[in-house]
Amino acid sequence: AQKITQTQPGMFVQEKEAVTLDCTYDTSDPSYGLFWYKQPSSGEMIFLIYQGSYDQQNATEGRYSLNFQKARKSANLVISASQLGDSAMYFCAMREPYSGGGADGLTFGKGTHLIIQP
C-alpha cells in the first residue's frame, strides 16, 4: 500500500488563483513529519514547508500553507496567489518514525505536475 498518495497527476490553474495540491498519508506511528518539495523543470528539489504530527498549528511559509487534517491523514499544500514561476512538479513526503537524529529517509508521493496559465 502506498504511504503517500497524491491523487492529482496534473493541474492547470489560472495565474493569481489559489491552488490546493492534495496529499494523504498512511502511518501507524504517532510521530511523523510531512514535507512538501517543488521540482522545476531544471530538476533541483526545493524544500517548501514542513508539518510535524504534534504541531498544533498549520504550517505557513510565505505564500505556502499546509492544511493539516490529522484525523483524515491529509496534508494538502495551498499556494495563494499563484504565479507563472510556480509551474513545477510538487512532491509530498513523509518521514517516519519521527526520530531525533533525523537520519531516516523520506517516502515520497508520485507528485503533481502544476501548470500555471497566464
Added chain:
Amino acid sequence: DVKVTQSSRYLVKRTGEKVFLECVQDMDHENMFWYRQDPGLGLRLIYFSYDVKMKEKGDIPEGYSVSREKKERFSLILESASTNQTSMYLCASSRSGGGNQPQHFGDGTRLSIL
C-alpha cells in the same frame, strides 16, 4: 545556503561497467541520502548514511552500494550497471538534531546505461 554538488549532470555508461556517482555537501551535515527518480514513481530511497563509514539500506538497495569515507562526501556505486538502472539519481543531505530538518538536494545526475 546549503550546497549539495553532484559530480555529473549527465552520464552515459555501458552494461556491466562499475559506475561511481559522487556527492559533496558543504554544510557539515551528518546525514546524507541517495534517491532515484523515475517517471510516475516519484523518488525512492536507495541508501542513506548518518555518520562517516555508516550506511543503512533504503527501500531499493539491490544492485547498489555506497561509501562514506569523509563527512562531506557520499558515493553511490553501481557494481555492474544494468539497463534498468537508467534513471535520475538525486543526492541529499540534512542536519541531525530533529525530525523537522529538511533534506537539501543536489541538481541530480541523469544516468543512461546502454
